[in-house]
Amino acid sequence: MTVICKNLTKQYREMHAVHELSVQFKENSLTGLIGRNGAGKTTLLQMIAGYTLPTSGEVTVFGKNPFNNLFISANTIFIDDQMVFSPELTLREILKTGKVFYKNWDEELAFKLLKYFSLGENQFHAELSKGKKSTFNMIFGLASKCALTIFDEPTTGMDYSVRQDFYRALLKDYINHPRTIIVSSHLLNEIEHILEEIVLIKDGKLCLHETVEDLKEYAVGLMGEQALIETFVQGKNIIGKELDLNSAYYVVKDDFSTDEKLTMERSGIKLTQVSTPDLTVMLTSPNEGGIDDVFK
């Protein structure tokens, strides 16, 4: 295991940004950390990167406490849109500096990507637009080839095609040089296809940790008459429901037996697969009901 978090809590005044969270990130895996705004993604990642100290609980990276640890700093990189580079250095000079500090640095890749995304070698980091800044930081993160690479909402400000290119670059680079990569995002849609595992957090707590394959089978959608469905879902874990005048759509954790499913189908309930992005949205929805209830 590259990263082990045990009962991790981070408290800011009264608020628990991360609460009693236990999660592990496997060596050489590409994991998506998914959660809504304020779910605690950044707080968790900053503790893993050794930037902040947990209020209680324990985090170990490569078997060590990451806080103020030079070894961890040399083998971990944390990329987000808040990265600060000297306003007096050009992009070229920053990349050259990266080579001095990071032993696995891939200079060729760095400059190729710089060119591909049409960033000027002589531009200054401070004068880049928001999206270009994110693009440059992403290049920096990929080129560092750190054994633990963390991207915290890396695509902030990037336009659609750059985001697609980024995910593709990330995947290709990961396949060529397997390492532990964590990518956080508030939505799963665009990154689902490159991920191996998904860690879903909600209100600072772990919601679920599954492989992408398992997550696809995690839940089942039931469509039909509400009264009829209710008879089958007694005691089951209902993840979400949408009610219309004469039909209902339930998303339920899939622990039905094959017989049960057959009976349901025979009685006129339509069974559907639930897309993982939809599922994560339902799993992390704040409480019963949705935005519609606000307008009732």
Next chain:
Amino acid sequence: MMSLNKVSLTAVVKQQLLYKMKAYKSVYTTMILIQLIAFVFSIGGVGSSGGGSEFIFVNITYIGSDMIIIFTMMWAFIIATTITRKENQLMDVSFVTTPITSHLSNLMFIILMSLIGAASAILSGFLLKLLFIIFKGTDNIIVSHYAIGDILLGIGSLSVYLLLLSGVGYLVGALIQRFPILKMILPAIVIAALFFEGRESGVLTEMVTFFAQEKSLLLLTFKVVAAFLVCALLSIGVSTRMEVRR
């Protein structure tokens, strides 16, 4: 699996120092600018006195780098304070760092700057005198001769004073980072202290005398290095458990 790399503290400090010498270019340009301003102010002489009698009138103009030295001292204090700024700290975080390596490379950077600042200030004093000779001729000049040794002594003692000031400046900066409220309190304390010290000499005067009145360069160096180390340790001490805040 990408390899896990072991790094040594000294190697990282060295890399950071080299990086900072490039990344803090504005520190040199500020120095040059400040010394140029002081230089322009000093062209007419930094001090003059006159007197005479019925038949003779004497006007002595003192040409020297005093103003440049005072400006350089202020520069040393200010850059040491600003180097502790959060932005600079975050710049380190983008590369391999810990608070300890970051402090050590900062401190080495300000030691280096003290030397450069001193050399530049002392030598520009000679430029000033040279300009005077070129434009006014040598007829009216009373000059004691300078040997290389004197120049080196000048540079040496000025860099020691700059080191002292930048050490104190660094501590002030580190304290402000740790306890932001000091930003308001410290200037008040300093102004108040100046008022009190103006009436009767107190701790502040004694501290200044302790360093400023020292005649032996060796003893002075010893005192300043000790003071610098105390400032450095205190600065590291107040900030090692600090989190990276963005």
